[in-house]
Amino acid sequence: MSERETTVPLGDRSYQLVIGRDIRRELAGRLDFLGDGAKVAVVTSPELRRVYGDEAVERLSKAGFQAWVAEIPDGPGHKTLATASLLYDQFVERRMERGSLAIALGGGAIGDVVGFVSATYMRGISYVQMPTTLIAQVDASIGGMVSIDHSKGKNLIGVFYQPKLVLIDVAMLDSLPDRQLRAGIAEILRYAVIAAPHLFETLEIRMEAILSRDPQVLTALIVDSCAIKAHLIGQDETGRGVRATLYYGHTFGHAIEAVTGYGRLSHGEAAAIGMVCAAEMARERGMIGSEFCDRQRGILQAAGLATSCPGDVDAGEIVDAMALDENVVGGRIRFIVPTGVGATEIRYDFSSDEAERAITATR
């Protein structure tokens, strides 16, 4: 299958998303922004190092770079200042300079930690995203919103810092655990609800092919998702305007993750439940019909995702956790609610009670 490219249009900080099977092999040839013999840190987990990391270093070394592997733990529980600190230490030991490059080879957690550390090491070095999970390929690796978690709330520490390149190797999904594949489908559904009725229909009709990892269908979903995200970022880099629609399902989702304890539900799994809650809240207000809610729930269930909060979690606690999220402006919580397939609204006028009722109603 041939490769596809999309530009994230941000003036002199624009960059390419390159999507294709085995595209990882082209990495070294796409680093023309680097000086000859520059230092390149391939930052990855011990597991991924064996599969892709050592191979990447070998190719980079052959191309004349001073490449090396930095190991940090991957996974949502490791998106912390402690992990960032581990990476700073390794950068200092290897004497990484302003002209050096970091490559984030991993899931969303590694992408965020590498982005944050790259933004802040010596006040900013270049970095490249090579996402290895579906959720990172369609979401976390794109847009430069890099951040780490505080024990009391997700993504509370972070900056905007764009990568130089995002290289999305679809072949990496062949070995992705089912659970992580499903979590990625939740994020793709999010794009469909925000901006793409055709994507919504594909998810309804082709779920079997998606779950069996049909390369053509999966690649098409990734290309469409990336194009939507690139477009939104080009219009609104910092998420104060239209980019905020990407938080659809995430106001609830982040709070659900926090209250259940990070790690029990993944980011995508919590977002799936969050989308069901947000739609239910809009339905109760009469902003959308129950048919939409049923269709959305149908897609999530077909993907094997939960569509309601775990029974042992208190709805009030989830709403309390929302107040600690970054989605609070002037004391009001921001919700993205659907008004149709391909149509959402950014609203600050929903009450805590309405949110709590929606959580309860989905049980």
Place this chain on the structure above:
Amino acid sequence: MSERETTVPLGDRSYQLVIGRDIRRELAGRLDFLGDGAKVAVVTSPELRRVYGDEAVERLSKAGFQAWVAEIPDGPGHKTLATASLLYDQFVERRMERGSLAIALGGGAIGDVVGFVSATYMRGISYVQMPTTLIAQVDASIGGMVSIDHSKGKNLIGVFYQPKLVLIDVAMLDSLPDRQLRAGIAEILRYAVIAAPHLFETLEIRMEAILSRDPQVLTALIVDSCAIKAHLIGQDETGRGVRATLYYGHTFGHAIEAVTGYGRLSHGEAAAIGMVCAAEMARERGMIGSEFCDRQRGILQAAGLATSCPGDVDAGEIVDAMALDENVVGGRIRFIVPTGVGATEIRYDFSSDEAERAITATR
């Protein structure tokens, strides 16, 4: 004495430096960029809280803001991720939001930690600098180069993030310890060598008045220093061009601080020795005469500052430490060297040997 204002000209991120006696009392009235009733964290040390912090909170509260004091340790040894983490914790506990404000009320360390945390908390909240030491008033509080130290090198973790306002209360210097006053004079001399022959002459002629804290002379020095820094930042925000001249004395200085162990010599004291070394290195190459070196040393000695490295520190170790500094590009160390009073060059062609010889020669 009337107040003086200088603009740091950075387009829509421009801001004012306001300099005057007792100007701290005008703080609340100058926060018109904030929303009504916004949360304002006055970040300061336990000691400064008693002198200025509680008073600031009282005035801010009267003006309708939700003001509170966040305590963190001040001083160069505390410019660390651990201190930043303490501040993140307090911001989360008080539920600081994107529309909230942080005020750095303290020396350079507090200014940098507050700037860094403000840049990264929820991907950026506003902050104001209220520097309480001479060195912070003429240097650290201006320009948005906010960073924290790694155990192996100064300022290795940081970002560029401009404050909304810098409020410089000259009355705060009345109670400043002599040693800190002297360290500030070193930074003022730095401006004089880079860009201001008249300032150089003032330092030669009026040192007695400066050390006795003559308000008029001291204020004039601060106003001139701030104007030079504001001008350089307006031309080159990120220090890749002309702003880099501000590193005069600091390539040596940072390394001297690192090798002697942070805290033994202050930033300004190390920079003073660094300027002597940089001038000696230029003299050995024939780029400047010994008359300049003598005059510069004369000013530093009149200010009561050391002009040579501590005898127990190895010159080679200092040069090694330079290689870990942010002033390294493509493996070459950047030096700023004087070629006259008010004239410096940015050079990458000095060898480690030359640097080591200069350190030894100043003993």
